[in-house]
Amino acid sequence: MSTDTPRNGFTTTILHSDRRHDVEHGAVHKPMHTSSEFAYDDARELAAVFQGKAGFTYSRQGTPTTTALERKLSQMEGGNGTVTFSTGMAALTGIFASLLRHGDHLVCSQFIFGNTNSLLGTLMTLGVEITFVDATDVELVRAAVRPDTKMVFVETIANPGTQVADLAAIGALCREQNLVYVIDGTLTSPWLFRGKDVGAAFVMNSLSKYIGGHGHALGGSVTDTGVYDWQGNDRIYEAYRKGPSTSWGLTQIKKKGLRDMGGTLAAEPAHRIAVGAETLSLRLEKHCTNAMALARFLQAHPGVSKVSYPGLEDHPQHARAKALFDDRYGGLLGVELADGIDCFDFLNALRVVILATHLGDTRTLALPAAHTIYYEMGGERRKQMGIGDSFLRVSVGIEDEADLIHDFDQALNRCMGR
Structure with missing residues (x-):
């Protein structure tokens, strides 16, 4: 059958995503690939994959199963790429640890999930400075921005107080100041809201929540919306300044935040989440x-x-x-x-x-x-x-x-x- 994807609606696209990408034996779901390693007949081909060609080497960096889920998430968010992690907290850690360094400043909503608050406390011990503000007012966010500010982080709907950040205005501020805008979209999911629409560079989702939906699998994801150009960002390592500059940030998160830190999403929870997402x-x-x-x-x-x-x-x-x-x-x-x-x-x-x-x-x-x-x-x-x-x-x-x-x-x- 043709692999061209029709321009369908949200649910139709997700339901038919796997079968439109050469699933083995005509299955409608991508099967679970449980192998830790992937073999090549040609050593040059193996080397090419290590150097950036699409393919699989070691499952810590992804499998065909996680790739199928990532494709669905990118379709949901309207993004140009996604990296999955073992949990939502691993996904957040991957963003912060990959793109922030000692001495950098982060502006963060004061209305955030308890474990996220704990993670940010750890970042502060490592030399990242953080200012917590009432993100329902963009002017308070603006007042907190400093010359060393690199990133702004908010949740769509705050957990658990349900405050709604000034998402669109903060996006405009981040574009004006060339700041990396990161949104935790867990409480809305891409069915209710897409961070791309307000200029977010990345959208993090705890897949354990609404996207998976059934309380039987942990997972997290980072989707690159494609709206941020990393050409002017000095936190990207030289090794990852290859190809379109809009993808450099996600590449660095995959290499430093996933590969190096090891928060890998296994095949079984990836499969469960992908199936759950069909009824989001x-x-x-x-x-x-x-x-x-x-x-x-x-x-x-x-x-x-x-x-x-x-x-x-x-x-x-x-x-x-x-x-x-x-x-x-x-x-x-x-x-x-x-x-x-x-x-x-x-x-x-x-x-x-x-x-x-x-x-x-x-x-x-x-x-x-x-x-x-x-x-x-x-x-x-x-x-x-x-x-x-x-x-x-x-x-x-x-x-x-x-x-x-x-x-x-x-x-x-x-x-x-x-």
């Missing part, structure tokens, strides 16, 4: 409608003092989220319980919702954020992020809407003695 748009639609319904219910319940969800009209960045995400707002809620309700008693009263860390699963998950994933951050940083002791992170799944609402209702009523 279908699942996200249900995540979003369930989250909106639950947010509105909780907002009106006397057992809840505040619900943070970009789809609610009283959210500080509602209008921005509506414009950026096409009136869909993701599946994550921040929930503050009313005074007098113990967060542990409430969580223990839930019957459908699972008490677990993670998000983007098909099942609804909840946990007490201050006491778990943001505990190490400390009280001062939690206060900056708006995370109080009774703040719950709720990742809304795809269960029947009525069942979710009933579960939260009965748990709240039990805790209120109703």
Whole structure:
């Protein structure tokens, strides 16, 4: 059959991606390639692959299975290339460690995932200076930029406070200042938002979340959107200044961040994620409608003092989220319980919702954020992020809407003695 890819929509493209690229034996899915090494009949051909020709040598740098997944991710993001990693944290580490050096300055949103905050703390011990700012206001980002600033990093929707960064304006600022703009798109996924549209150089996705979607595989990715020209960036090593300059940054991440650091995505989780990605748009639609319904219910319940969800009209960045995400707002809620309700008693009263860390699963998950994933951050940083002791992170799944609402209702009523 022809390998030319028709100009299809998002889901059709991903569903048929593998079979349009010479899959073995007519399979519709790329199979799992579990070999650690790849043999060549011609030693010159082997050397050519080491020197930059497309091909495979050692699975630490990728396999046909991860390449098929990377192709799908690039199609999703509208990018010109993707590198996959064993986890989202490995992907972030690959970006920062490959492109920042001792003495460089990074401007970062103060509303970030707890483990990302921990990673940035490690970077600071290695000599990278970091300024945390309220990225919902581009002028605060602008004020933080210095002559030694190399990069700006934000999340699309913040985890767990749901603040929405001034994504488009920050992109314009980064173009003006020639800064590398990195977006963590995990909470939106490319189905709701593409970082390329606001000028991001790279989009990182934790594939373990919505893209994989089923809570059974870890993975991360970095997609090069192709909008940044590395000609004027002095952090690219001479060895990687080959071919189109728009690809130099991703090449360096693959060589230094993946090959040298070894955060390789194995074939089995790559295959699981690739199959999960086929239903991304279908699942996200249900995540979003369930989250909106639950947010509105909780907002009106006397057992809840505040619900943070970009789809609610009283959210500080509602209008921005509506414009950026096409009136869909993701599946994550921040929930503050009313005074007098113990967060542990409430969580223990839930019957459908699972008490677990993670998000983007098909099942609804909840946990007490201050006491778990943001505990190490400390009280001062939690206060900056708006995370109080009774703040719950709720990742809304795809269960029947009525069942979710009933579960939260009965748990709240039990805790209120109703």
